Amino acid sequence: MTTAPFPTTLAPVKRISLWRRYLRRPLGVVALAVLLVVVAVAVLAPWLAPFDPNLVDFKLTHATPGDGHLLGGDSAGRDILSRLLYGAQTTLFGAVITCAAGLLLGVPAGVSAGYFGGATDRVCSWISDALQSVPGMIVLLVVAAGTGQSFVVLMVALGIFLAPGYYRITRARALSVRKEPYIDAARVAGVTNGRILRTHMLRAVYAPIVVQTALTAGIAIGMQAGLQFLGIGSASTPSWGQMMNDGFQNMLNYPLILLWPSIALGLTIAALAFIGSTLADLVSVRSEQPTRRDRSRVRESLAAPAPGDLAERVASGSHAHDAEDCALRVDNLRVGYAVSNGVKEVVRGVSLDAAPGEVLGIVGESGSGKTQTIFSVLNLLPSGGTAVADGIWVGGREVGRLSPGERAALLGRSIGYVPQEPMTNLDPCYTIGHQLVEPLRHVHGMSKAAARERAREVLVQVGITDPDRVLVSYPHQISGGMAQRVLIAGAVAGRPPLLVADEPTTALDVTVQAEVLELLRELQREYGMALVIVTHNFGVVADICDRVVVMKDGRIVETGPVERIFRNPEDPYTAELISASLDDTESRQELDEAWSRESPAALDRVGEKDGAR
């Protein structure tokens, strides 16, 4: 059986707005108009048809169009136009029965399976899978063998085979709604299961069912015509499939007989398919891909200074070193995303720098633009994001004007990257070894043996005691802390002079956090790297940073050495952040200690103590 290519992620949609939005789609409107014409023709067939569809007139056999018979006659001498009009009736009647059967079976089963789960789910899903692996056409022919003349029974049987389409889509939807808090709330409030199923669940699956019905109707009509084409169905009921069979028998001599029903069938099915796809577009949450025009719009908006907003357009932050001496320098960086009504700026003029061997912290709450700043340095913004800067320097070289290919060549060689969430940043399909060795071979040009040796060595360096086992493991076989160590190993394996780490400890257990920070500090010293570390936690800053940049709403509010910022925060927001961090961090004692001292050496000792703990 075929299944509909249907997105499983659907947003709940209001009825009225769906209908209105549908009417704004030209293709959808045309398709709907075609379907309405077919429906009208079917209903009005007895009045529209010029002749009785079964009236045989031997003079009309294979007649060409004309002489009162607009489309000519078929091989039995019947008026083709009349049969076509009555055929629409048969076609739509069959489609309605099939969809109703599929709906009545698939939707209740899908909703219950998704809502109750457990055994209900397993049984229903097994039946659905089994139905999908049964050769439906053969079983339908078996059904037709005896009840060939009973059109309704056959169409119901067809509906049973199309029910898995309904089942799958409603089950997926019910499953996701089941987890919503408002369902729990209803249960706690004492609403019965039956009532929840009837009200909340049916409302949730309403939109996908409408879409699925349009698609199912198209498929049902196609299969119905296929069965009729095979000679199933009553000879006295005119049908398109039957007419196509008649045309097929006389294809070589009278191709027109085949043409008319083929057009009718093709148009009807295409109309339903387009209605279904337009509806699917409207109800599915599909992130629109930004067009080239969107991107250039963002670029222009970021580059052009807005007149009434001059203060906002000045870069925030400052530079502590000369551009040539920097491992990283960012000058007036802006990042924007195209949204429906303009451009959303997430980074609004950021300048910062870090010298070789220096540890720079970028601190701010979520949404402050700190991660976007990092991604702009890597030139790896999510699709739709555009970065504009007066200059980006890496290793004392201006790279902001380079081509995307040349920017990409910096990655792994000049810049290493440690991501935030260890478990989603390893490819689940490949072994750790493969993921470490591949860049060493193909980016750093090592031989297979040398790359393998280096991968093993760097794993030992990041504190993994059984590197040989880890090398042959898959990501799901190791812990989160170990995965983060692997990612750090991958980032430093190519000995980049600059390492950027995006919240490297946030996703880890508290006990592992300190170890990972200590590891980063050690590696940074050993390799003499500049380390840029993004965090929302001042505890992390106190542990390892030399200088810190505080960001808020896409701008830098304060820059300075760590001790100075802790001792005497100039911006009230910084003070707020520090006190917030101190309240919920477990290493308050260490922070207090750090605060009271002044030399970076003391801070280092704190870091070591932290790591040893």
Next chain:
Amino acid sequence: MLSFIAKRLLSGILLLVVVTSGTYFLAHVAVGDPTPGLLGNSATAAQQAALRTKIGYDQPLLVQFWNWFSSAATGDFGSSWRNFQSVNDQIALRVPVTLSIVVFATLLAAIIGVGVGIACGLRPGGLLDRSLKLASVVLFALPGFWVSLVLVMWFGIELKWFPAVGYVSPEHSFGGWIQSITLPSVSLALGAIVMVAEQLRNGFLQVANQDFVRTLRARGLSGRRVTAHVLRNASPAALTVLALLFVGLLGGAIVVEIVFNLPGIGSLTQSASQIGDIPVLLGLTAVTVVFVVIVNFLLDLVLGWVNPKVRER
């Protein structure tokens, strides 16, 4: 691994038993007394009674079922009620024809579908991507026999590029075989191609937005190497669709074979269903389910190879 194979084998056998038994009773209920259909309306009551005895129809249904089932369990599906030829022989003769077009169509869907899917995934919103979306809407819904009629009219009769109808066995002439199965396979494959492409394209985009892809890029890997990673992660969904399609194509082949006048299992199914030749229909059902089970088994193996997490379950 062994327990995995055993489990799959068991569930496959279960499916086979359930579906064929279900079809057995369904067919008996649906057909009723088969003798008028088999002998035609002019047969006398005595002739009908004789045939009933010969095919065992005068026995109770459960006895008939047990006789059929115990024989089918050994792989023997008995003989046709019409011409008393072995069902196994008849099907064996016709399966290669159907498999030729279904396998060829699946290959076409896999190769072209994957190619188009990747191309669209790499450039979402591009010209090819938008064309695919339009094509997938129409081609998904249009039945194979409709497409095949159009292809026959155009390429077979108008342009005469391919033989309009008929089958040439590969032993007889390999080139002729390819020519004779091209149009039927293409008409079966068109819908399948767009479905595979659409599925792969969506999976590709979904994977391309995942974190590890950025990390791979950040390590300096080339676009081609990153694409290989994305593709491997996106392939399970496309493979599953491909396996489902194979089942769908087996059904679709029945009508397509009739349009192209191919001596596959399609025409046998049609003729057997018209006269109520139940043993033949059951043999055909069993063969098809066996194909489905084999394909699903292969799919599971490939999925396990592609995705290490599946392997451990």
